[in-house]
Amino acid sequence: MIIEVSQLVKRYTDLIAIDHMDLQIKEGEIFGLLGPNGAGKTTLTNTLLGLTSASQGTIKIFGKELRKNNKEIKRQVGLVPQDIAVYDNLSALENVRLFGRLYGLTGEELNKGVADALEFTGLVHLQNKRPAQFSGGMKRRLNIACAIVHKPRLIIMDEPTVGIDPQSRNYILESVKKLNGMNCTIIYISHYMEEVETICTQIAIVDKGRIIAKGTKEELSGLIIDDNVISVDIESPSYSIIEKLKALPQVKDAVADGQTVRIVSNEMKLNDILELFLEEGLAITRVSANTPTLEDVFLTITGRALREETN
Numbered sequence: 001m002i003i004e005v006s007q008l009v010k011r012y013t014d015l016i017a018i019d020h021m022d023l024q025i026k027e028g029e030i031f032g033l034l035g036p037n038g039a040g041k042t043t044l045t046n047t048l049l050g051l052t053s054a055s056q057g058t059i060k061i062f063g064k065e066l067r068k069n070n071k072e073i074k075r076q077v078g079l080v081p082q083d084i085a086v087y088d089n090l091s092a093l094e095n096v097r098l099f100g101r102l103y104g105l106t107g108e109e110l111n112k113g114v115a116d117a118l119e120f121t122g123l124v125h126l127q128n129k130r131p132a133q134f135s136g137g138m139k140r141r142l143n144i145a146c147a148i149v150h151k152p153r154l155i156i157m158d159e160p161t162v163g164i165d166p167q168s169r170n171y172i173l174e175s176v177k178k179l180n181g182m183n184c185t186i187i188y189i190s191h192y193m194e195e196v197e198t199i200c201t202q203i204a205i206v207d208k209g210r211i212i213a214k215g216t217k218e219e220l221s222g223l224i225i226d227d228n229v230i231s232v233d234i235e236s237p238s239y240s241i242i243e244k245l246k247a248l249p250q251v252k253d254a255v256a257d258g259q260t261v262r263i264v265s266n267e268m269k270l271n272d273i274l275e276l277f278l279e280e281g282l283a284i285t286r287v288s289a290n291t292p293t294l295e296d297v298f299l300t301i302t303g304r305a306l307r308e309e310t311n
């Protein structure tokens with residue numbers, strides 16, 4: 001185990017951000033942490049890195065207790081923070097060098113680490129430019145370069161693809177897989193289920209500071225495999241239909257996501273469902289039945305959509 005968290009609690013004045021969490025992560029995984037806004041993902045990260053102190057519970061990383069071996073552990077961990085943390089008045093190269101020095105690198109090891117990190121993130125041709133002139137995707141890549149300069153054994157990436165173009169997103173997802181292939185364990189935090197489904201070998205779904213489900217994508221889908229997932233596209237969004245759908249006996253859950261209504265039903269009886277749409281005067285543009293996604297797993301367990309604001 002590379003991480004063992006036991007009964008972890010993090011309290012802020014009037015709220016529990018991490019609620020008696022147990023979590024084990026094996027070396028070599030790309031471990032996905034999926035959860036809505038405010039679930040406690042970043043708080044967990046900060047606690048794992050000793051950036052904020054836990055209120056209760058124990059954390060072991062690389063088999064050693066974090067509290068007693070903080071410095072030694074930190075040297076082998078890289079953090080890609082949710083909010084981009086680079087210096088606008090330093091060049092890309094100077095930024096990566098600075099982080100390398102903070103992690104204790106010097107001399108040839110520092111030069112090599114910096115060159116490798118820039119190469120790995122595809123930033124060599126921009127190394128003398130300042131991030132103020134970078135696009136969102138380039139800044140995200142520089143953020144990653146700074147986190148891997150010391151060749152960590154464990155990397156925590158906190159929503160590394162927010163606000164960037166699809167090309168940079170693919171680049172980053174590919175580099176996560178490549179880093180994993182280089183014997184690096186990765187904790188990949190996101191609320192994009194598609195990303196987590198694509199690259200992660202293990203997934204934990206987090207909600208309200210607790211882990212509500214954990215397993216491979218297949219294991220998690222298996223939690224609701226007996227259910228049918230029906231998507232109905234309508235011409236204009238409607239929320240009033242949701243309560244009516246939920247009142248049907250076979251419907252376990254329903255949620256509106258823009259012009260799509262997703263319904264988890266334990267029977268494939270479409271008639272009653274579609275009739276409700278017609279009664280509401282909603283023009284249906286498409287109906288499809290799918291195998292469950294992680295979004296459906298989340299919906300079934302919590303009764304809420306993953307991308308809904310919870311606070």
Ligand SMILES: Nc1ncnc2c1ncn2[C@@H]1O[C@H](COP(=O)(O)OP(=O)(O)OP(=O)(O)O)[C@@H](O)[C@H]1O
Binds near residue numbers: 035038039044311
């Ligand atoms: N320094 C703080 N003081 C008080 N409350 C905080 C603090 N940091 C976070 N919280 C609260 O703790 C809860 C968890 O926040 P956290 O940032 O860990 O969520 P998250 O899962 O990372 O969300 P997001 O997807 O939006 O990044 C939220 O309710 C948040 O408001």
Ligand SMILES: [Mg+2]
Binds near residue numbers: 042043
């Ligand atoms: Mg966060």
